[in-house]
Amino acid sequence: MYKSPSRLSEPARQKVAETLNARLVDGLDLHSQIKVAHWNIKGPQFAALHPLFEEFAVSLANHNDNIAERAVTLGARVYGTVRHVAQKSRLPEYPQETARDVEHVKLLAERFDTYLEGLRESRSLSEEQGDTDSVDLITGIITEFEKHGWFLRASLEG
Numbered sequence: 001m002y003k004s005p006s007r008l009s010e011p012a013r014q015k016v017a018e019t020l021n022a023r024l025v026d027g028l029d030l031h032s033q034i035k036v037a038h039w040n041i042k043g044p045q046f047a048a049l050h051p052l053f054e055e056f057a058v059s060l061a062n063h064n065d066n067i068a069e070r071a072v073t074l075g076a077r078v079y080g081t082v083r084h085v086a087q088k089s090r091l092p093e094y095p096q097e098t099a100r101d102v103e104h105v106k107l108l109a110e111r112f113d114t115y116l117e118g119l120r121e122s123r124s125l126s127e128e129q130g131d132t133d134s135v136d137l138i139t140g141i142i143t144e145f146e147k148h149g150w151f152l153r154a155s156l157e158g
């Protein structure tokens with residue numbers, strides 16, 4: 001671990017950074033999956049969903065950056081190459097042959113749930129380690145991705 005401006009102990013910083021690295025991996029994987037959906041989507045809801053998926057991707061890219069930089073701030077290294085992500089992500093692979101709009105919505109909604117599960121675990125761990133700043137960062141992402149999940153589910157209903 002490198003020196004850090006954080007007041008947390010080194011073991012605490014290490015544990016939080018480890019969980020942040022896990023969320024970075026999931027987030028990078030999810031980002032690529034959202035883009036695949038954005039590119040391949042076809043169907044009556046294309047006009048609404050194509051830009052919506054892009055909005056999700058842009059917001060997630062920003063969160064991934066913040067997660068990575070929080071881990072580095074805590075004195076850790078971050079790992080995020082495509083090869084590393086492919087080995088470590090908790091998300092299932094995206095069925096890239098999918099075309100139909102509602103299918104993409106369903107697949108992304110499931111993956112948002114998986115991403116959120118990981119974020120909640122990371123938040124609990126950060127809470128246990130007394131890292132309220134990481135808790136705050138993660139809570140912001142959870143709030144936003146729960147909202148994105150609602151957007152997706154709302155377009156499946158009715």
Ligand SMILES: [Fe+2]
Pocket residue numbers: 038054
């Ligand atoms: Fe695009």
